[in-house]
Amino acid sequence: MDISFYEVIIPKLRALANSIKEPGYMKYLEKAKNSWTPLINKTPKPPAIVYGVDGGSRGVDFKGFTIGLATAISVGYVFEGNVYKVLEPMKTAFVGKIIPPVDVNERVNLYREILEGKIAVHSCKNNALVLMDGSISSILVRPRPSPRAKGRYMIIDDVINSIKNNDNDYFKELAACIDKTLSSISDLNETPICSSLMQPSALDRELYDVASVVIEYLEKLYVYGRLLERVINGSCKLIFIAKTSHSREIFESNYPDIFIFEKLTKTPGRSIEVLKRLAEYKDLPISILEEEFAKPLEMFLVAGSLYSYMRLEENGPVLKVEIIGDYMELQHNEADLLDEIYSMLLAISNNGYPHPLRIAHIDSHITYSDVEKILRLLGLDIEVTGREVLE
Secondary structure: OOOOHHHHHHHHHHHHHHHHHOOHHHHHHHHHHHOEEEOOOOOOOOOOEEEEEEEEEEEEEOOOOEEEEEEEEEEEEEEEOOEEEEOOOEEEEEEEEOOOOOOHHHHHHHHHHHHHHHHHHHHOOOOEEEEEEOOHHHHHHOOOOOOOOOOHHHHHHHHHHHHHHHOOOHHHHHHHHHHHHHHOHHHHHHOOOHHHHOOOOOOOHHHHHHHHHHHHHHHHHHHHHHHHHHHHOOOEEEEEEEOOOOOOOOOOOOOOHHHHHHHHOOOOEEEOOEEEEHHHOOOOOOOOOOHHHHHHHOHHHHEEEEEEEEEOOOOOOEEEEEEEEEHHHHHHOHHHHHHHHHHHHHHOEEOOEEHHHHHHHHHHOOOHHHHHHHHHHHOOOOOOOOOHHHO
């Protein structure tokens, strides 16, 4: 950046600094105290089996195409003889051209979320505690409306109806492919993203550009529907843990709830709970899909999210901890479930964050060095990206 830009920026920095020095969140101090339960001497309760699931993603643009990279891993531990022993990690990865090269960032993130969901399905067994990074709401609401689209809901319906009119068996075949990847890790590694290979034919040109995103989104919904099915049937306990959050359900302010609790509480403990039906987050196109594909999506209608903000150690970070399960069961056991999960997280955390998730994040993260190595193996390090004139 040229030094002359500072003449424009510095006056704005003064105003910004003044706004930061006068925190408006202090007016929520009393409500924060009343909404926070200190848990100073809570006894840790080690889960018998725990998995941390996370993934990474990157897209690399060239002039004629885009390469997408996505990874997902499940890092597992079993509690034996008063210590945790490491299980063999489950992992998968996708690398491929993104065709057509539109909504690239959306689609690379979609690939990562699909892979994370599939690895989580493989981990959801033996009543294990399965920890996933982020929030179920972000899984549901993406992809966000495209500037080109008249309306994302209408586009989804248009794509589904157009595919059904031209290929009646498409969604049945897509469901069969996805289920195969959920049954076997080797099948998952062979075909990590079914929708990336099963492009429907004979779509109108107007729909073709957004069709890929929609179909990949539907694969994601199907995968997480299968995961919810296992969770509700008792195969595992599914917990989403977010380090950041934009939720404002508790304070209804301009500040995220997690930020207010971070600033105005210091003790280990948890906030009051919030319970929501997953169906509240987004309308899903269940009614127009074939029965074989729609059935897993119906799990979103009975599932719920019970969340609370938790701090696991003095002055540690505040985390959004979200229990996923049958809405009616969550409703009847809100406080007990959250206290149980708090005790489990205490037993597997250091520096206020669950160790399995930290390791999963480190192992699945895709660095620039990783990208360079993969591109060299593909012989793409000499491809034209279009940015050479700036170097």
